Amino acid sequence: MSLDTPALPDPASADALRGDLADWTVDAVEAVVGERAMRAFSREQVLPARLAARASSTPQATLTRLFLLGDTVATSELDAALPATGADGAARIGLVELSGGEARARVDLRPYAAIEDDGESRWWVASDQGEAVTGARLRADHVLGIGGASLTLAGMTMRAPVGRVLDLGTGCGIQALHASRHAAEVVATDISRRALAYAAFNRALNAAGAWSLREGSMLEPVAGEEFDLVVSNPPFVITPEGAPSFEYRASGVPGDGIVSSLVSSVGGVLAPGGAAQMLGNWEIRGESWTEPLEAWLAASPAPLDAWVIERDELDAAEYAETWLRDAGVTPERGRAEFEAAYQAYLTDFDSRGVRAIGFGMVLLRRPVGGAPTLRRLEQHEGPLQEPFGGYLVAALAAHDRVASMSDAELLDTAWTAAADVTRESYGPVLQADPSYLLLRQGAGLGRSVSMDTALAGFVGACDGELTAGQIAHALAALLDVPAGAMLSGLVPAIRELVADGFLA
Ligand SMILES: C[S@@+](CC[C@H](N)C(=O)[O-])C[C@H]1O[C@@H](n2cnc3c(N)ncnc32)[C@H](O)[C@@H]1O
Structure with missing residues (x-):
């Protein structure tokens, strides 16, 4: 029973098709249809893109009209757009159907680009055509x-x-x-x-x-x-x-x-x-x-x-x-x-x-x-x-x-406040000390953490030079708090701040 899907191309045909599509990138599609039509397309409206693409006769415009926008193109245009595969080759693979000198897509085929840590990946992805294109x-x-x-x-x-x-x-x-x-x-x-x-x-x-x-x-x-x-x-x-x-x-x-x-x-x-x-x-x-x-x-x-x-x-x-x-x-x-x-x-x-x-x-x-x-x-x-x-x-x-760190190891480490972290303070304008102190992350999940004076003082001193223990002892002396209480109060807070990316 036919699945009504593209046929598996042999390696030579796949190579030929990939070569034909090489210049048909995400950027090329945008260049063909323009920004307004791209935005409309993302709202499932194909008309602006069709109108823009019909005004161009480049291979990229032909491929965009045919495979992305469900437009019919002349077989000769498809031959020019897929020089190695040809319209007949595309039909053999099941990508198009040919009739009366015209080609109509049987699938949605589109370029796709993804930025990854090690560079950009570019692929072409076939799937069934969507309702926006077929109307069905x-x-x-x-x-x-x-x-x-x-x-x-x-x-x-x-x-x-x-x-x-x-x-x-x-x-x-x-x-x-x-x-x-x-x-x-x-x-x-x-x-x-x-x-x-x-x-x-x-x-x-x-x-x-x-x-x-x-x-x-x-x-x-x-x-x-x-x-x-x-x-x-x-x-x-x-x-x-x-x-x-x-x-x-x-x-x-x-x-x-x-x-x-x-x-x-x-x-x-x-x-x-x-x-x-x-x-x-x-x-x-x-x-x-x-x-x-x-x-x-x-x-x-x-x-x-x-x-x-x-x-x-x-x-x-x-x-x-x-x-x-x-x-x-x-x-x-x-x-x-x-x-x-x-x-x-x-x-x-x-x-x-x-x-x-x-x-x-x-x-x-x-x-x-x-x-x-x-x-x-x-x-x-x-x-x-x-x-x-x-x-x-x-x-x-x-x-x-x-x-994996014991409390002693945690306190023995010199932490650094992450570069995306900022401190905010709120309070009545005539009040000397703020009512709220917040740490806010610019990256990640953009978390915020409310701090008391001791934690604010601790994070403010995390410049990678002093260990957490050294800062805690200095704060205990400064705020006149027993060192043991300061350490036991700070340790769970440091654990959370490190796990959440506030401290590195
Ligand atoms: C939402 S689509 C996701 C497709 C693709 N992975 C993506 O990320 O776009 C879900 C897929 O799960 C498949 N699927 C449906 N029921 C399934 C099942 N019981 N076991 C495995 N796959 C199933 C569907 O055929 C479909 O391809």
Whole structure:
């Protein structure tokens, strides 16, 4: 049975196509359509870009019109834009269909660039065409291209050189492409054969190494194996019966079951020291948003370090509207269908007493030896430092460092206040001493910490010359406080400041 996906090109055809596409970069697309059209495109409006691209006859304009904007181009134009592959070659691979001297794209194909620590990665990524281009409702087994969540996960992934990486639910293979840059071995899985076919095509087109692709649900295809890094943008969208369902975003498991099972079970495939990074939704019933996550973590047979950052919370109605709009189900297109699906969402959430749905990122790590030392569940709605993965690597290293230090070692170290940290003071203008002293981070999660006079004095003296113990003793004398009390008060604060990146 035809999967209706591009055929796997032989290495020579992949080389030829890659060579043809070499100048068709993200920057080239921007140059063709202009900034206004790029902004409209990011809002899923293709018309401004189509109009701009039709005014140009360069190969980049032809490829942009054809593969990004769903425009028809003359076969002769495509021959010129893909000189080695040719329009016939593109049709043989299944990228286009030719008819009456014209070519029409059968897939979305676009350049993609990612800035990494060691330079820029440039790839071309094929996926199914989106609704903005086709104007038609997505098929249930639609293979998603690079979306906002894909970029969030790619940006938060820790990019240290690593042994084995699992990309669970690979889709078009975007996370696996990234992983191929820093992993010795990549295994990419998906329940969808169509997704695997696209991932295989993208792997070949980009000569991205020999990652293995495996069909199967969740951790089944890798049972009994261990990985140093697991990344997953799973189909976490909660989808009740009666609401539109797509394989790429809905698992078929009721509620947030897919994310709960992943959080609870992924520890079983982590090598010692290995980490899992994933996105997810969680249903919040009680007062605290952390309750479901605590329960899922408690169900993990492998004790894990855990760091969860909740980025957003929606109530049931907001959630339903968001995902119905994403599915193209709107009152303007069909009020009856919209209201039936909307009601299905509300009934489903109400039946489980869900008051809100959280969205966020989960980082789990199997401790190398001994018990977990990290359990941090926090909310952060603001922007994240880019790339966030680099921040996570540094933050985990800082956490591990303080966790392994005795109090005596901590006090024997000369700490330095990080360069991005500033001090703020607040208080009534006529009052000599401020009521509040705050330390604020410019980087990372932009945390702030309120300080008393002793801690403010301590941090202000952390210039890398004096040890923490020396500063603490000087402060004790200055503030007329017993040295023992000063030390025992400062030690836990120093631990937190180092772990959070205020002190290096
Ligand atoms: C949201 S997409 C993510 C695609 C890609 N990894 C990314 O970051 O853009 C989720 C993927 O999970 C796949 N999927 C759905 N159910 C699955 C399951 N039970 N086991 C494994 N993969 C599944 C879908 O086919 C889809 O490709």
